[in-house]
Amino acid sequence: MGDEGVKNEAMEIMSLFQVLPRLVVFDLDYTLWPFYCECRSKREMPSLYPHAKGILYALKDKGANLAIASRSPTPDIANTFLDKLEIKPMFVAQEIFSSWTHKTEHFQRINRRTGIPYNEMLFFDDEDRNIEAVSKMGVTSILVRNGVNLGALRQGLTKFTQNLDSLERNKQRWKNFSRKSSSSERDQS
Numbered sequence: 730m731g732d733e734g735v736k737n738e739a740m741e742i743m744s745l746f747q748v749l750p751r752l753v754v755f756d757l758d759y760t761l762w763p764f765y766c767e768c769r770s771k772r773e774m775p776s777l778y779p780h781a782k783g784i785l786y787a788l789k790d791k792g793a794n795l796a797i798a799s800r801s802p803t804p805d806i807a808n809t810f811l812d813k814l815e816i817k818p819m820f821v822a823q824e825i826f827s828s829w830t831h832k833t834e835h836f837q838r839i840n841r842r843t844g845i846p847y848n849e850m851l852f853f854d855d856e857d858r859n860i861e862a863v864s865k866m867g868v869t870s871i872l873v874r875n876g877v878n879l880g881a882l883r884q885g886l887t888k889f890t891q892n893l894d895s896l897e898r899n900k901q902r903w904k905n906f907s908r909k910s911s912s913s914e915r916d917q918s
């Protein structure tokens with residue numbers, strides 16, 4: 730399936746969901762491309778996972794913002810590759826730096842830069858510890874095993890919708906609870 734075919738399928742998947750994330754954040758190594766860019770030379774021509782480009786284009790078409798969160802120790806190589814792949818202008822934020830935190834610092838910066846709340850973000854990464862740390866911040870986070878693909882996109886949007894629903898339910902519960910407690914306060918007085 731070419732980029733166009735993947736894009737069309739991704740558009741179809743997205744049309745099944747009422748609410749889409751405002752920002753979709755991608756790791757680079759083993760998420761968008763199948764290698765560690767620190768082990769490669771800037772002179773090489775990199776390639777993405779087969780579904781990556783189609784998915785990026787579809788998200789963009791649907792109005793989602795895109796960003797990168799990478800702990801690569803070689804941001805210069807990563808940037809050269811993003812340039813060569815002609816996808817660099819698609820991202821509203823690119824946080825590429827090595828860090829002892831599991832990307833919480835990357836997401837704080839992305840949040841500051843875009844003003845988009847964590848619960849309106851969706852994140853794809855191939856490392857458990859990043860997924861764990863970032864999902865604790867309230868970001869819907871999906872572990873990918875063979876890079877980002879249509880299956881991961883569908884899984885991500887499903888989980889995003891579930892998280893949104895439970896957030897809504899909790900808000901409702903809290904409203905009911907505070908209404909009840911204020912009326913019982915009235916009863917006592």
Ligand SMILES: [Mg+2]
Nearest residue numbers: 756758759855
């Ligand atoms: Mg990675």
